[in-house]
Amino acid sequence: LRCLARGLAAVLKCSFHHPDGANAMQVIHSPLHARHDGGMELHRGELVPCFEMPSRVDHILHALQRAGFPVSAPRDHGLAVLNGVHDAAFVEFLRTAHAQWRADGRDGFMLPGAFPARGLRRDRKPSGISGALGYYAFDASTPIVAGTWDAALAAARCAMTAAAIV
Numbered sequence: 001l002r003c004l005a006r007g008l009a010a011v012l013k014c015s016f017h018h019p020d021g022a023n024a025m026q027v028i029h030s031p032l033h034a035r036h037d038g039g040m041e042l043h044r045g046e047l048v049p050c051f052e053m054p055s056r057v058d059h060i061l062h063a064l065q066r067a068g069f070p071v072s073a074p075r076d077h078g079l080a081v082l083n084g085v086h087d088a089a090f091v092e093f094l095r096t097a098h099a100q101w102r103a104d105g106r107d108g109f110m111l112p113g114a115f116p117a118r119g120l121r122r123d124r125k126p127s128g129i130s131g132a133l134g135y136y137a138f139d140a141s142t143p144i145v146a147g148t149w150d151a152a153l154a155a156a157r158c159a160m161t162a163a164a165i166v
Contacts, residue, residue: 027064027071028161032154033057035147039109042140050143074157075164082156089125093136095149100129109143 034054040047065071083091101110112134126132133144 025069026162026165027061027069028074028158028165029057029061029071030074030154030158032147032150034151035154036145036151037147039143039145040111041143042111050141072161074154074161076157077160077164081160082153085156090136093132094144094152097129097133097144098146098148100132101144104129109145111140111143112137 034057037050037054039050041050042048043051061071079091097110110129110133113130115134115137125135
């Protein structure tokens with residue numbers, strides 16, 4: 001990955017500069033992305049370590065920094081903006097899912113075990129955490145861990161900050 005990151009830094013340095021030498025790209029980053037770590041995902045019928053992990057972001061971030069791109073922190077835009085993009089019930093599910101999982105006496109990461117079948121009612125969200133997990137998920141490759149909400153909120157703040165800049 002280090003070689004990939006160095007190569008990425010060289011490509012970025014050549015590709016994303018204005019003709020006058022100024023950086024054209026701005027990087028918005030939060031270290032809170034690292035809180036979404038420690039789960040497993042279902043891949044080809046087996047539980048495996050997640051392919052998307054904080055170290056991948058770290059390698060890319062270091063490549064961007066070596067290439068001279070400035071890195072800025074995201075701004076807090078409030079949950080009202082987030083709820084304007086996503087269903088408020090989904091946002092609340094993400095915010096509280098792991099705590100509900102723990103309240104049910106479960107440990108570790110969360111993966112859905114069942115999904116609503118086509119043709120069945122989708123107008124009622126299941127009341128239990130296992131049903132809600134399948135209701136909101138679309139596959140079993142993105143676990144929810146204790147830090148998922150912090151990481152997801154930070155990612156949304158990064159996206160909203162970037163959108164405000166452009």
